Amino acid sequence: MKLVVAVVQDQDSNRLSNALTKNNYRATKLASTGGFLRSGNTTFLIGTDDSLIPRLLEIIRENCRSREQMVAPVSPMGGNADSYIPYPVEVEVGGAIVFVLPIEQFHHF
Amino acid sequence: MKLVVAVVQDQDSNRLSNALTKNNYRATKLASTGGFLRSGNTTFLIGTDDSLIPRLLEIIRENCRSREQMVAPVSPMGGNADSYIPYPVEVEVGGAIVFVLPIEQFHHF
Amino acid sequence: MKLVVAVVQDQDSNRLSNALTKNNYRATKLASTGGFLRSGNTTFLIGTDDSLIPRLLEIIRENCRSREQMVAPVSPMGGNADSYIPYPVEVEVGGAIVFVLPIEQFHHF
Ligand code: NI
Ligand code: NI
Numbered sequence: 399m400k401l402v403v404a405v406v407q408d409q410d411s412n413r414l415s416n417a418l419t420k421n422n423y424r425a426t427k428l429a430s431t432g433g434f435l436r437s438g439n440t441t442f443l444i445g446t447d448d449s450l451i452p453r454l455l456e457i458i459r460e461n462c463r464s465r466e467q468m469v470a471p472v473s474p475m476g477g478n479a480d481s482y483i484p485y486p487v488e489v490e491v492g493g494a495i496v497f498v499l500p501i502e503q504f505h506h507f
Numbered sequence: 508m509k510l511v512v513a514v515v516q517d518q519d520s521n522r523l524s525n526a527l528t529k530n531n532y533r534a535t536k537l538a539s540t541g542g543f544l545r546s547g548n549t550t551f552l553i554g555t556d557d558s559l560i561p562r563l564l565e566i567i568r569e570n571c572r573s574r575e576q577m578v579a580p581v582s583p584m585g586g587n588a589d590s591y592i593p594y595p596v597e598v599e600v601g602g603a604i605v606f607v608l609p610i611e612q613f614h615h616f
Numbered sequence: 617m618k619l620v621v622a623v624v625q626d627q628d629s630n631r632l633s634n635a636l637t638k639n640n641y642r643a644t645k646l647a648s649t650g651g652f653l654r655s656g657n658t659t660f661l662i663g664t665d666d667s668l669i670p671r672l673l674e675i676i677r678e679n680c681r682s683r684e685q686m687v688a689p690v691s692p693m694g695g696n697a698d699s700y701i702p703y704p705v706e707v708e709v710g711g712a713i714v715f716v717l718p719i720e721q722f723h724h725f
C-alpha cells in the first residue's frame with residue numbers, strides 16, 4: 399500500500415478524476431495553488447496497492463502530461479490592444495508532479 | 508513521530524476536531540472532495556508520537572466510522588414529486604480513510 | 617528527494633512563498649485551518665533534494681518562526697468597551713510545523 403500525492407493543473411483535474419473512477423482508483427482532491435505548476439492546480443491523494451502503482455502513473459501521465467496547445471486569440475474587449483495577438487498561438491499546458499509515499503499503516507473505518 | 512493523514516466526511520469533521528483537542532492532539536484541516544468518501548470531506552493532518560497512534564485511531568473510529576442513520580423525508584418543495592419518499596429511510600453516513608506515514612524529521616519553529 | 621510538508625500562519629505565507637521562489641524551491645500551497653497553529657494557516661508541499669533540506673528549513677525558520685509582535689490597539693467601534701486596551705500589546709505571532717517525509721518515487725510528467 400502506498401499514498402500517491404499528485405499535483406495537476408486545474409484544466410486536467412476533471413479528466414483525471416473521471417479516468418481514476420473508471421479504473422477503480424479512489425482519490426481525495428484538495429484545491430491548491432502555485433509553485434510546482436502554474437496556478438491553479440489540484441492535489442490528489444490516492445491510496446493504492448503497490449501492484450497498481452504503474453497503471454496509476456500511466457493514467458496520470460496520459461491525462462495530465464505537459465503538452466503544446468493551440469490557443470485561439472481573444473479579441474481585446476476593452477483590454478490592451480497593444481497586446482492583442484490576431485492569430486492562434488501555441489502554449490504549454492498541463493504537467494503533473496507525483497510523489498509516491500511509503501505508509502506504515504492504512505485503516506478504513 | 509508519525510504524520511497521520513485522515514480523510515473524514517464533513518458531517519463528522521467538527522466532532523472529530525473537538526475530540527482531538529480534548530485529547531491534546533493537534534491537527535491541521537484541509538477542505539477536500541470526492542473519491543475516497545462521498546463528497547464533501549475534510550483531510551486532517553495530525554503529527555503525533557508513535558505511542559499515541561493507537562489512541563488516535565480509536566478516536567477517529569469512534570467519531571467517524573461508517574454507520575446507518577435514519578433520515579427524515581424532505582418534502583419536495585418545487586422538486587420532483589416522483590422521487591419523494593414519504594417515510595424515514597436508512598442511509599450510510601460517515602467513514603474514514605487513515606494513512607499513517609513515517610517521517611524523517613520533525614521541526615517546530 | 618524528500619517531500620516537505622510545512623504548516624505556517626497565513627500572515628507569513630506570502631513572505632515564505634517569495635523566499636522559496638527566490639531560492640528556486642517549488643511549492644504547492646493548500647489552504648488549511650486550525651490545530652497546529654492558530655487559524656488560518658497555509659500548508660506548503662515542497663519536493664526537494666536531500667542536500668537542499670537544511671537550507672529549506674533555514675528559510676522556513678527565518679520567515680515563519682514564532683515571535684513577539686507589538687499590536688496597536690483597535691478602538692472599540694460598537695464593540696465591547698470593557699475589553700478595550702488603550703495601549704499597544706505584545707502578542708505571539710507566526711510559528712511553523714514542518715514534517716520531512718521519505719518518498720519512494722518522484723515523477724514529473
Ligand atoms: Ni515542470
Ligand atoms: Ni469505504
Ligand code: NI
Pocket residue numbers: 615652711
Ligand atoms: Ni507551537
